[in-house]
Amino acid sequence: MANVRLGIIGLGNMGSGHIDNYLHGRLKNITITAICDIDPQKLKIAGEKLGDGVKQYATSEALIRSGEVDAILIATPHYFHPTIAIDGFRNGLHVMSEKPAGVYTKAVREMNEVAKASGKVFGVMFNQRTNPAYQKLKHMIDSGILGPMTRATWIITDWYRTQSYYNSGGWRATWAGEGGGVLLNQCPHQIDLMQWICGVPKRVFAKAYFGKYHDIEVEDDVTAFYEYENGATGLFVTTTGEYPGTNRFEVSGDLGKVVIEGGKFLYYKNNRSIKENTMNNNGGFSGPGCTVEEIKFDNGGEQHVGILNNFADCILNGTPLLAPGEEGIRGLSVSNAMHLSAWTNSWVEMPLDEDKYYALLKEKIAASRYVKPEVASGEVADLSGTYGGAK
Amino acid sequence: MANVRLGIIGLGNMGSGHIDNYLHGRLKNITITAICDIDPQKLKIAGEKLGDGVKQYATSEALIRSGEVDAILIATPHYFHPTIAIDGFRNGLHVMSEKPAGVYTKAVREMNEVAKASGKVFGVMFNQRTNPAYQKLKHMIDSGILGPMTRATWIITDWYRTQSYYNSGGWRATWAGEGGGVLLNQCPHQIDLMQWICGVPKRVFAKAYFGKYHDIEVEDDVTAFYEYENGATGLFVTTTGEYPGTNRFEVSGDLGKVVIEGGKFLYYKNNRSIKENTMNNNGGFSGPGCTVEEIKFDNGGEQHVGILNNFADCILNGTPLLAPGEEGIRGLSVSNAMHLSAWTNSWVEMPLDEDKYYALLKEKIAASRYVKPEVASGEVADLSGTYGGAK
Numbered sequence: 001m002a003n004v005r006l007g008i009i010g011l012g013n014m015g016s017g018h019i020d021n022y023l024h025g026r027l028k029n030i031t032i033t034a035i036c037d038i039d040p041q042k043l044k045i046a047g048e049k050l051g052d053g054v055k056q057y058a059t060s061e062a063l064i065r066s067g068e069v070d071a072i073l074i075a076t077p078h079y080f081h082p083t084i085a086i087d088g089f090r091n092g093l094h095v096m097s098e099k100p101a102g103v104y105t106k107a108v109r110e111m112n113e114v115a116k117a118s119g120k121v122f123g124v125m126f127n128q129r130t131n132p133a134y135q136k137l138k139h140m141i142d143s144g145i146l147g148p149m150t151r152a153t154w155i156i157t158d159w160y161r162t163q164s165y166y167n168s169g170g171w172r173a174t175w176a177g178e179g180g181g182v183l184l185n186q187c188p189h190q191i192d193l194m195q196w197i198c199g200v201p202k203r204v205f206a207k208a209y210f211g212k213y214h215d216i217e218v219e220d221d222v223t224a225f226y227e228y229e230n231g232a233t234g235l236f237v238t239t240t241g242e243y244p245g246t247n248r249f250e251v252s253g254d255l256g257k258v259v260i261e262g263g264k265f266l267y268y269k270n271n272r273s274i275k276e277n278t279m280n281n282n283g284g285f286s287g288p289g290c291t292v293e294e295i296k297f298d299n300g301g302e303q304h305v306g307i308l309n310n311f312a313d314c315i316l317n318g319t320p321l322l323a324p325g326e327e328g329i330r331g332l333s334v335s336n337a338m339h340l341s342a343w344t345n346s347w348v349e350m351p352l353d354e355d356k357y358y359a360l361l362k363e364k365i366a367a368s369r370y371v372k373p374e375v376a377s378g379e380v381a382d383l384s385g386t387y388g389g390a391k
Numbered sequence: 392m393a394n395v396r397l398g399i400i401g402l403g404n405m406g407s408g409h410i411d412n413y414l415h416g417r418l419k420n421i422t423i424t425a426i427c428d429i430d431p432q433k434l435k436i437a438g439e440k441l442g443d444g445v446k447q448y449a450t451s452e453a454l455i456r457s458g459e460v461d462a463i464l465i466a467t468p469h470y471f472h473p474t475i476a477i478d479g480f481r482n483g484l485h486v487m488s489e490k491p492a493g494v495y496t497k498a499v500r501e502m503n504e505v506a507k508a509s510g511k512v513f514g515v516m517f518n519q520r521t522n523p524a525y526q527k528l529k530h531m532i533d534s535g536i537l538g539p540m541t542r543a544t545w546i547i548t549d550w551y552r553t554q555s556y557y558n559s560g561g562w563r564a565t566w567a568g569e570g571g572g573v574l575l576n577q578c579p580h581q582i583d584l585m586q587w588i589c590g591v592p593k594r595v596f597a598k599a600y601f602g603k604y605h606d607i608e609v610e611d612d613v614t615a616f617y618e619y620e621n622g623a624t625g626l627f628v629t630t631t632g633e634y635p636g637t638n639r640f641e642v643s644g645d646l647g648k649v650v651i652e653g654g655k656f657l658y659y660k661n662n663r664s665i666k667e668n669t670m671n672n673n674g675g676f677s678g679p680g681c682t683v684e685e686i687k688f689d690n691g692g693e694q695h696v697g698i699l700n701n702f703a704d705c706i707l708n709g710t711p712l713l714a715p716g717e718e719g720i721r722g723l724s725v726s727n728a729m730h731l732s733a734w735t736n737s738w739v740e741m742p743l744d745e746d747k748y749y750a751l752l753k754e755k756i757a758a759s760r761y762v763k764p765e766v767a768s769g770e771v772a773d774l775s776g777t778y779g780g781a782k
Contacts, residue, residue, distance in 0.1 A: 038748075160678045162673075162675055184594075231603065242541060250546075277553065282553070283553065290635050347736075
C-alpha cells in the first residue's frame with residue numbers, strides 16, 4: 001500500500017481541521033479519498049476545498065462500503081463513535097476515532113471487542129499525548145524517577161465557554177445529544193492524560209454542578225477526588241464557567257515533584273527518598289532537601305498531525321500507536337465514574353458498575369430537553385444514523 | 392496603665408519565641424512580668440534569660456492569681472487553651488491564646504461566652520493575618536474587586552514533618568494529647584485565613600488519612616471540599632508527608648482571579664464580568680479578556696510581634712483587634728467539620744453538630760495510645776492542669 005486512503009466522517013470543527021492539515025501537506029502517507037456529512041452544505045464546502053477526486057457521501061454507511069477507503073476518521077458527535085467504528089471494522093477498515101471514544105463504557109467495550117476481532121488498526125485522537133511535557137512526566141513516573149506517586153492534582157479550569165457556544169448546536173450539552181458537558185466535551189484529553197500518566201484510580205468521589213454557569217442541563221463545573229491503588233490521592237477540577245481559569249498539573253512522588261503550568265515544566269528533585277528521610281532524620285522539620293530545574297521543550301508536540309501520521313505509520317509499517325483506540329475506555333470509565341458519583345452522591349469503586357451508570361444515563365436522556373425527531377423512546381441506540389456534522 | 396504586664400503560660404517553642412521577640416525589644420508597651428511551665432527545666436532556662444524581676448510559677452492557676460499580670464499569653468498544648476483562658480477571664484485578666492483556640496468547638500464556645508461576659512480583651516495568635524498579601528486578598532473580596540467568589544483552592548502541602556518530630560512529645564499527634572494532627576497543629580493558620588477571606592463554608596466533605604506517612608494515630612493527609620452559601624466551591628489540601636510540597640492559594644471571582652504562591656501575588660483582572668460575558672458574548676470561546684499584574688509587598692507583615700503589639704494597643708487604647716479571640720471558633724468549626732466528615736464519610740452541614748463531633752472525639756480519646764497518668768476515663772476535662780510546656 002503506497003498511501004493510506006482515508007475517509008473523513010463528520011465535517012464539523014474537528015473534521016474541517018484535519019482537512020486543513022491535509023491541504024497544508026502536513027499529513028504523510030495519507031490521501032483523503034472520501035468525505036461524509038449529513039449536512040449537504042458542509043459536504044459541499046469541504047468537497048470544494050478537496051477537489052473532484054474526493055468522493056462525497058451523505059451517510060457513514062455508504063462511505064464505509066464504498067471501496068474508496070482503507071481507513072476512516074470519525075469526527076461526529078460522541079454517541080456515534082462506537083457505532084460507526086464498529087461498522088468500519090466489520091467492513092475491513094482501520095479506524096481513528098475522535099475523543100471521547102464514546103459516551104458510556106458499555107458501547108465502547110463492544111467497540112473494543114469488535115476492533116480486536118477485526119485485527120485492524122484502531123486509534124483515538126488523544127493528540128495531547130504527543131506533547132513532550134506530558135511524555136516526559138509519564139516517563140518520570142513509569143521509570144521510577146519520581147518514586148512511588150503520592151498525589152496528582154489537575155486544575156483545568158481554563159475551558160471557558162459562553163452561552164452562545166452551547167446554543168450553537170441543539171445536541172450540545174444535552175444528555176441525549178452529547179451525554180454530558182465539560183467531562184465529555186472539553187476534558188477527555190486531561191482525563192486520558194491523567195490516567196495515562198498516573199493510572200486509573202481505584203475509586204472516585206465527585207461533585208458536579210449542572211448548568212451552574214450556563215443554561216444547560218449537563219455539568220459545567222466538577223471537582224473529583226481519586227484514590228489510587230497504592231494509596232496516592234488525586235484531584236481533578238474543571239469548569240467552563242471561570243475566566244481566565246487555570247491549567248496546572250502537579251504530581252508528587254517519594255523522590256520529587258513536577259508542576260506543569262503556564263507552559264513551564266518544573267522538576268523538584270529530592271536529594272533522597274521522603275519516606276526514608278521521614279523515618280531516619282532526627283531533625284523534626286528537616287526534609288530530604290531538593291533542587292529545582294525547569295525542563296524546557298522546543299515545542300508542544302505534533303498534536304493532531306502527529307496522531308494521524310502515527311496512525312498511518314502503524315497501518316503501513318506496524319509502528320506502535322501512541323494512542324491505541326482500546327485505551328479510550330480508560331479515561332471514559334473515569335469520566336463515567338465522576339458522573340455516577342455525582343448522581344448518587346457516593347464513592348464509586350473501579351471498575352465502575354457500567355449497568356448502573358447506563359441505567360441512570362438513560363433516565364437523563366429520557367428527560368433531556370434535546371429530543372431529535374428520530375428518537376422515539378430515548379434509547380441511545382435509536383440515534384444511529386442521525387449524527388450531525390458539528391463537533 | 393503604662394505597660395501591659397504580661398504572663399506567659401507554656402514555655403515550649405512558641406512561648407520561647409515570644410520571649411525572644413521581647414528580649415530583642417520588638418514588643419511595644421508590653422512588660423513580661425511572669426512565666427509558667429510545669430517543666431522546672433523550661434522554667435529555669437526562661438527565667439535565666441528574663442532575669443530576676445520576672446516571677447516564675449509551676450501552674451497557670453498560681454500565675455493567674457498572682458496579681459503580677461494584667462494579661463496572659465497561653466502557649467500550652469491545644470486542649471488547655473479554653474480552660475486556662477476561662478480561668479484568666481474569671482480572674483480579671485486579658486487573654487491572648489495561641490492557635491488553635493481549642494480542640495473542639497464546645498469548649499471554645501464556652502470560652503467565648505466567658506470572654507464576652509468578662510469585658511476583657513481576647514485575642515488569638517493568627518499571626519498570618521498580618522501578612523499584607525492575605526490582607527490585600529481579603530480586601531479584594533470584601534470590597535467586591537474580585538466580584539462574587541466562584542472558587543477558592545488552597546493546596547498547603549509544605550508542612551513536612553519527620554517521625555522524630557512526632558516522637559518529640561508524647562502528647563503530639565494523639566487524640567488524647569492534641570486532638571488531631573495536621574489540621575489542629577499545622578493548619579489552623581490557613582484554615583483561619585481561608586474563612587477570614589472567603590467565609591465559613593455551608594458544608595464540608597473531607598477525606599483524611601490517619602498515620603499515612605508517619606507512625607501516628609491522627610491525620611497527616613487531608614483533602615477537603617467546601618461548598619459556600621453562594622454556590623462557590625472550595626478545596627483545602629494538606630499533608631505533613633510530602634516534600635518539597637506546595638503552598639498555593641487561588642481565589643476566583645466573577646471579575647478576576649488571584650494566585651498567591653512562592654512569594655508571588657498574581658492578580659488577573661477581567662475586563663468585564665464573566666457572567667455578563669457568558670450571557671451576551673456571541674463568540675463561543677471568547678472570554679471577557681483580562682490583564683495580569685504582580686502585586687508586590689515590602690515584607691511578610693509583623694507576624695507574632697504584630698499580633699502582640701496590636702493586643703497591647705487594644706488593651707491600652709481600644710484599637711480594634713486584627714484577630715479577635717472570638718473568631719477562633721470559625722476556623723476550628725471548619726477543622727472539626729473536616730474531622731467529622733472524614734470519620735463519618737459524609738457531608739457535614741454547617742454549623743456542625745458539635746455534640747456528634749465531641750462524642751466521636753471522646754471515642755478516639757478513649758482508644759488513644761497516649762494516656763497520661765492523670766487521665767482515668769479518657770474524659771477531656773480530666774486533662775486540666777496536666778499541660779506540658781512543649782508546643
